[in-house]
Amino acid sequence: MSTSLTFVQGDITEQAVDAVVNAANSSLLGGGGVDGAIHRRGGPEILAECRALRDSRYGRGLPTGQAVATTAGRLPARWVIHTVGPVHSDSEDRSDLLASCYREALRVADELGARTVALPAISTGVYRWPVDDAARIAVETVRDADTAVEEVRFVLFDDRAYAAFAAQGD
Known part of the structure; x- marks a missing residue:
């Protein structure tokens, strides 16, 4: 079975999917950008589960490139999958961490x-990953993934990110 890829410009917190992916920071305790928006809209249940994860399995934080799930709280999704993207570096290739x-x-x-998943443009905000390169890595990785997910929806916040990701879909 192949996974269908769609690209939409919009707000990831409004996506009615099984799972929304959060571009989290390693603390799992909320932040700016996508992370802050998901925590604000999803409500305190997400933060409570993130705190429990910190207390049990991730005392030092979620490592870059890994992922963990929590409830989606008040989001129109069942779960939030938190993943920590790498900070872009001009001197070190961190592409495999982003993938x-x-x-x-x-x-x-x-x-x-989960059969439907909404993904943001991980690491392209405060982590400064160039959006064209991030789009290439994201789309190639998802296309090559061995997954039962039926639809991956890339949800891009602005015109520039949408254009970069949609260009990869051609």
């Missing part, structure tokens, strides 16, 4: 039984 975010998010989605 790992997408692979691990889909692996967790498969464990949950």
Whole structure:
């Protein structure tokens, strides 16, 4: 079975999907950008589960490139899959860490039984990953993934990100 890829410009917190992927920071305790929006809209249940994860399995935080799931709280999704993208570096190639975010998010989605997943442009905000390169890595990784997810919806916040990701879909 092949996974269909769609590209939409919009707000990831409004996506009615099985799982929304959060571009989290390693603390799992909320932040800016996508992370802040998901925590604000999803409500305190997400933060409570993130705190429990910190207390049990991730005392030092979620490592870059890994993923873990929580409830989606008040979001129109069942789960939030949190993944920590790498900070872009001009002196070190961290592309495999960025690709790992997408692979691990889909692996967790498969464990949950999620069939529809909304993905943001991981690491392209405050982590400064160039959006064209991030789009290439994300789309190639998702296309190559061995997953039971039926639809991956890339949800891009602005015109520039949407254009970069949609160009990869051609």
